[in-house]
Amino acid sequence: MAPSTSPIILAEGLSKTYRVAAKDPGLAGTLRHFVQRRYNDVAAVRDVSFQIQPGEMVGFLGPNGAGKTTTLKMLTGLIHPSAGKALVAGYTPHRRQANFLRRITLVMGQKQQLLWDLPALDSLRVNAAVYGIDDAESHRRIHALAEMLDMGNELKRPLRKLSLGQRMKAELLAALLHRPEVLFLDEPTLGLDVNAQARVRSFLADYNQRFGATVLLTSHYMADITALCPRVLLIHEGRLFHDGSLEALTQRLAPCREVRLELAEPWPLDSLRAYGEVESCEGMVVRLLIRRDALTAAVSQLLADLPVRDLEVRDPPIEELIGRLFVQGTLS
Amino acid sequence: MRSSAKGSRADGSPRVRPLRPLQHGFRVARALLASQYALMLEFRAEVLLWALAGLVPFVMLAVWIESPAGAALGMGPTQLARYFLAAFVVRQFTVAWVMVVFEEDALQGRLSPMLLQPLHPFWRYLASHVAEQAIRLPFVALIAALFFLVLPWAFWLPTPQRALLALAATILAFLLNFLIQCSMACLCFWSDRVNALERLIFIPMLFLSGMAAPLEAFPPALRRLAEWTPFPLLVHFPAQLLAGGEMNIAAGFTALAVWIAGLLLLVTLLWRAGVKRYGAMGA
Structure with missing residues (x-):
């Protein structure tokens, strides 16, 4: 952990409540729903507070529906919090200012930003232009990241022709081309085989070492967390249950x-x-x-x-x- | 990993020198257009089918040219033929489909990665449209050539001045249609199924735009009503410019400018309000 006093990620009393339509089953329920719609408030995240220092790698754990992804969405500015405060790299995420967006990235294991029918290189050129990286620098970065990810000609093949592991590596490369300071990774190894998982893991550790990037990582594979994250946050039913080391979590859970x-x-x-x-x-x-x-x-x-x-x-x-x-x- | 004041980063790599806004915009546009053109080339057969689906003006030409009502318009067969060819060409380059793709992107979670980049997602859709038009161009030229082979008496070349005005009007008409679609696409933030609105505007788009008949064929009251809507500006105005018809050119361009300015404002307001409601579903 870097000995810094100002956290790069700060969540203070962060909460998110969704308004969800409630409909009873059957025809009567359908008609009632049509005439008079009822809504329930569902609290996805409740009063979550934590701080992450620059360069830290933190695991974000919790069962399905615990509020992990909602928290990540608030921290990246995709959704507005219902209450509380978030600060990432000194910015309020939901304002989505260009300078904030240049400092962060979000990788979602099952979602892609690369164009499906084109080689990843085409999408990478667009990313380089969007982030204002000149041609020489973008070539240098692509080459360096491809080497770290053990990628070769895959970048020249249409994305749809790549295996899941190769696609994930290409997605990581695209997400990191602008060299973000803060990485939000939501299940980056989901669906990958054991070897591909290990490669992604070692890449993330290497990236963190080289560039001092801060990583907040959710994963259902405990091997990801144990290999990468000295500190874990455990969220359950929208509330932060644990913030500390894995060992301390083990003691609490067992x-x-x-x-x-x-x-x-x-x-x-x-x-x-x-x-x-x-x-x-x-x-x-x-x-x-x-x-x-x-x-x-x-x-x-x-x-x-x-x-x-x-x-x-x-x-x-x-x-x-x-x-x-x-x-x-x-x-x- | 904060950038230092001296222009190097913590890892020792050189800091990226910021480009001037115009230079940056040009580079983004070039990269977006290149990638979208490559993407559209992959779908060239589909683009051809879309182009063929726009043959409505030729069907209407066949109807009007054989009908006694056609003569009553005060437009001879040559003028009618030229108008409908021009309407076909203009329509090919003013088609917009933002609503459909935006809804799909929002529902499938593909909008989220776009929102996390320092580029408004609508620029990507704009680039897709322009790239698709570039793919359509040879098809449209081919269909126009076939048209003149079948109806050689309808051949004409617009004056350079009219050609330029028609080009400008077509670009503005496309922008207008694109903004209409963007404004409706923003409603996705309030409702999951705004695609239905496309069907709502299909009928006025078909009849009031001048695709089914030139506005001159409309009863005066209906024509006045149509002129209060943006639809005639999407096809009729640029098509008449291209076909060499008589019209109030200044009024047409003024109306285009007013509608575009109004819709730009509307889209900006809808986006700002809507994006706060975005729930990042499926992402």
Whole structure:
């Protein structure tokens, strides 16, 4: 994290409420809706506040519908907040001033800005002109970014002829040609195979290192977050639930730690329950969940009482915790 | 990664020197037109079909030329033929379809990336239209050549002065039609299906623009009514200029200027109000 005092992204009490038409099912509901329309206010983002310093890479997590994309849309100026304040690179995003737009970019994994029927180079020429980058400089940047992204002749082929991974790389190149200071990335690796995901990840890390760009990244792939983001924001039902390190998030989401025991001989299940919650017991391998505050005492007791051949204490994998959260859509 | 005052960036690369607004505008226009022309070339067969779909004036010519009512207009077969050919040519270069693509772009989420670039999205649509017209040009020339092969007695060359005036009027008519479409496209911010408005203006566009009949054929009251709308300016005025018909040229250009100025203001206001309501659906 850069030791700067002025944040490059600032959200203060940011909220967004959508007005959504409510219609009952069936013919009666349709007629009633036609005659007298009813609307419900749906709060997509509620009172979210955080600050991000220049050069930080921050993961933005949350289940579907939690408010991640709405927050990104407010921070990029695509939509106006219903309440609160946003400042990005010193600008109020929703005013969408040209100087603000030159400093940011938004990459959406499933959306494209490049022209589908033309080679990416044609779209890149337009981008270079729009952002006022001269020909020599744009050639230099395209070459440098293509090298970082391990791209070659793909830029000369019509976009529709490229694989999903190649298209994503071309989209990233287009989004970064003007060398934005702030990158908002919404699921940039969605649908990519493992190798392509890894390449995009290493590119983003490299880009951040080289240009000191600030990155706010949403992804359903925890590998993206664990590889890139020392800090994560977790949003749930429109509210910010966590702002801190992944380790701290793990502690909040999982108050217990997992103890894996390999015993010298089988042991009765009932007596194992005295030490903690038995997660599994397969032969002589036992997995126990033990509360963090009782861990030291419980481990000492286990070693004293049982014929332990091997013992390992670990946190449940963050993927599992977040995955469980995404599936359930609830926070305990 | 802030740019330093000395013109270099944190990563050591040279800072991009800002271009003068005119130079920048010219470069953007050139890049947009080149890419849109390449795109339209990919769809040349479709553009040809669109051009052929604009043959309505020739159908109307066949109707009027055979009808006794045609003589009652005070326009002989030669004048009628020239008018309808001119109407065909003008219509080819004044067609606008912003509403359809804007609605689709807004609903599919393609508008969002456009809004995040320091260029108003309508400039892209304008470039698409101009590129499409460039693709249409050879088709229109071919159809005009065929027309003169079939009706050699209708051949004429406008005077250079009339040709220039007709060109200027056609460009302004296109701009007018483009702005009409832009103003209706802005309504997308309030309703998802503004495309239906296209159907609403189809009938007045067909009859009041002079595509179905020259305005001279209208009953006086209907003609006066038509002249209060922008529709005759879209086809009839430039077509009569090209065909060499008699008309009040200054009044026509003044009306075009007034309508364009009014619509520019309207589009600006609608855009400003509408974009605040944008929900970035599908993006």
